[in-house]
Amino acid sequence: MTYKMADLITAGILLLIGVVVAADSLRLGSGWGMEGPKPGFFPSLMAAIMIVGSVLVIRKVLGKPGKNALEQFVPPEAIKPVLVVLVPACLMILLTEVVGLYVAGMIYLTLYIRWVGDFRWRTALAIGVLTPLAFYYIFEKLFLIPMPAGMYGSMLLPF
């Protein structure tokens, strides 16, 4: 995907958000109500700015593209490293819904350090298990700040 294409798609999405917000603000009423401006007044103003602004951005990209318009938006050699960050992180969050943040963190850290970092199992386990445990102690026990336990987290960390 070229830089120009990415620019256009982003502006297009922003335009769409503007339109959706405008529609909801008009539903709420954007004029003068019983006691001053109605709730939709301010959002409709902002939606108008977004719509006009993103149309102008699109016009500029189409009319006078920048120097790097035809370059690749994400350099081909960078796609893999970015995905290697994004995908495991999303998997960890998914796992958090099931086993809670601490256990998910342990699995994520250990496997990431072992497979992506290519460290020995010993190193990976030591960092991956001990760090979340330390945080568990500090937050859950010392500061009494709860972290998501997921469906089974409270059973997995019973101490």
Add this chain to the structure above:
Amino acid sequence: MDILSNLMMGLGVSVQPFNLMIAVAGLVLGVIVGVLPGLGGANGCAILIPVTFVMPPVSAVILLTCLYWGALYGGAICSILFNIPGEPWAVAVTFDGYPMAKKGRAGLALCLSFFAHFVGAVFGTLLLTFFAPVVASFALRFGPPETFGVMLLTFSSFVGLGGKEPMKTLVATALGFIMAAVGIDTISGELRLTFGSTALMGGFSFIVAVIGLFGIGEIFQTVEEGLKIEGFKANVKWVDIVDTFKAIARYPRLVVQSALVGCWMGVMPGGATPASFMAYGFAKAGAGNEMEEYGKGHVAGVLAPEAAAHGAGTSAMLPMITLGIPGSPTAAVIMGGLMIWGLQPGPMLFKDNPDFVWGMIGSSWIANILGLVVVVAFAPLFASVLRIPFAILMPLLIFICAMGAYAVNNRMIDIWYMMLFGIIGYLFKKLNYTMAPMLLALVLGDMAESALRQGLIMSQGSLWVFFRPPIALPLAIGAAVIGCWPLIQAVRSRLTKA
């Protein structure tokens, strides 16, 4: 002397053993956060906000501001030793700091930068101590139209002076305001922009947005650029400290001038990054026949941007505590904290919570002195943080960010929002959408909207109330001129061409 007795009280608060301990912890964490590329002061404060729930507000603000000062100090370590700016305002110091390190004087470069930071901090804190109460008492006369005028001026200066593409800045700002409006309308109590989804009902948390945009987004950026970390090892020796004093004695005017440039830029929403570049530019322009030496490791090329950066960072707190408008993203996060602790940022703070405000100002004096000692003594130790392999550091950062994002509101959805904001941050940075005004709009959204609506209620719908003299009128005119500046320039350049 009212101010001096208040200051004494503030100093008293900040040297209580618990607060002193908090200050050191904040400083150390701050330097680490500042050294690491991909984790800045704003992000560090955002992650720590849940921790502050367990302490009194004064200690909480001391923790966050100390983290901020630490991050300001720490940004330089990475720039000088590794030629990788840990923070955007530390870019200018790489011009002369890195060549100096290459020549084998890394210790001197670090020391120069730390002492320059300290001078900037002194000027910024002087401003906080003596000028902030004056501004605050002036701002007590502000009604909704004047408050709205200040906001308008803030955002139009982002659009007008902010960057290469003003239209994108405008769109990003509007998006921030829209995100702030999602959820329950504070005036009428009606649900807005939720489209029947319970996930949207709670709105977007500003803190989560910061963690996503600055934390996760920066990580993507770093990975894409394929970070290679190779740097110098350095100890600060006594001879470096002596040479630093000699350098400051040789360029006293330059250091003061840079610190003042920083303070001026910090009060405006521009912030530390342009201040450091400006101070470097001024220093170089005024160097006369020494100009050739800039960029090759000139001492003044390190002193100027660093004094300005810390001056700006410190004075960015001034509009936050006096007007409720933060001067930098980190100040915005601290202000978000204030609101969570149940304090109203703005002029009333000086009246209603003097121990809080003066405790913060007092700790700024103490902490900047402590900070100098910490970084001078332990610079090599902090630099070694960067030698942690990226495959260990990166997942740890994401895990810590996730903890921070969840703990703000105890909502699982916020961790997903954090990832979403991370992707948005990555995209926006690459496409030149400026994120600072978007964040500011998100944190100021409710205030700006209620100022606008209350102003209109006051005047029964007439827009003239926003142009009423003596305060609102100049604010509105200033906002109009600055906001339309790119347009004015475009017209001018077309006229001169024709």
